[in-house]
Amino acid sequence: MSIPVWNDPKIKAGTMIRAALWLIQEVGEGGTFTKERLRDAFPGVSQADRRLRDLRAYSWQILTNTEDATLQAEDQRFIKAGVPVWDPVARRTAAPQKAVSAKETQAVLARDDYMCTVCGISASEPYFDDSNQTGVLSVTRRETVLPDGATETLLVTECKRCRAGLGGSPSRADEVLQSIEDLTPDDRRRLTRWMERGRRGTTALDRAWTGYRRLPGDAQDEVRAALEG
Structure with missing residues (x-):
């Protein structure tokens, strides 16, 4: 499927899809932009910034100054494109699951000692190898292969960087058990x-x-x- 042009008047797509195309075609991966620039690109759209944030549910990586200390308060950085949301099949396949409730989130965070289960960083703690970025924790669903080979979707605490690095690969309790038995x-x-x-x-x-x-x-x-x- 060819990629549409973000400002093509013939394109029949919502603001989230057009914002994704705008990021790729105007900002580029690694580039920075401001809310003002976003508003200028989508005049008359009152919630363009919210539609842009919706892309994170489709694995698009966009950082603010709370996650990247090199950014100014008004800046954001487009790190990496995720699911090609302009493709209806890909978008439906990757549609976000029901949000984790606040009660579930607090329970999982407490269970995991308020630390990323992958790298061990706490919320707002600087990364050892990059002090300009700090840990941003969230509770997410991860496919997990259990010791008996069955697969379940379980809740886990992860930081934004580790979640992106895992690329959606499942956790393997079966492999962990085998390594322990060895x-x-x-x-x-x-x-x-x-x-x-x-x-x-x-x-x-x-x-x-x-x-x-x-x-x-x-x-x-x-x-x-x-x-x-």
Whole structure:
């Protein structure tokens, strides 16, 4: 299916679809734009920014300054296109499921200790490898293959970056179980203790490294200087 031109007067499409085409054809992946520029592109459309946000439910990645500290308050960055929403078949196939309720969200966040289950980041915490971005958590549905091979859709806490990186691939409880069964008896007992405590055990070296990494840069320099002296 050919991609329509976003401002073609003959196109029969809603604002969300036209906004998706506008992002691709006018902004480009990696490019930034403002709400004013969006309003100028869609004059007379009172909720163009809301229709743009609707694209996130179709795996379109659009960041604001709360997620990317390099952006100004009025800026947004178009990271990556998702489902080709101008294709009716693709759009219907990827139609968002019923929203997770507030009660379900709070229960899952509490269960997962208010951390991303993939990378362990907390809400608003800077990423270790990119301090300009902070963790944005959400509770999402993920296809999961259970140990008996059955597939279910389960709720899980993920940050925006990890959710995008997983690309919709299912979680594999069957593979996790197999990897555990392949452990030595000692390692299996250690893992069982971690499961019972709900956290991984750490060595003195782990704790020293974690404490060092949490220090401000100047304090890290002081620690290294003390060790070298």
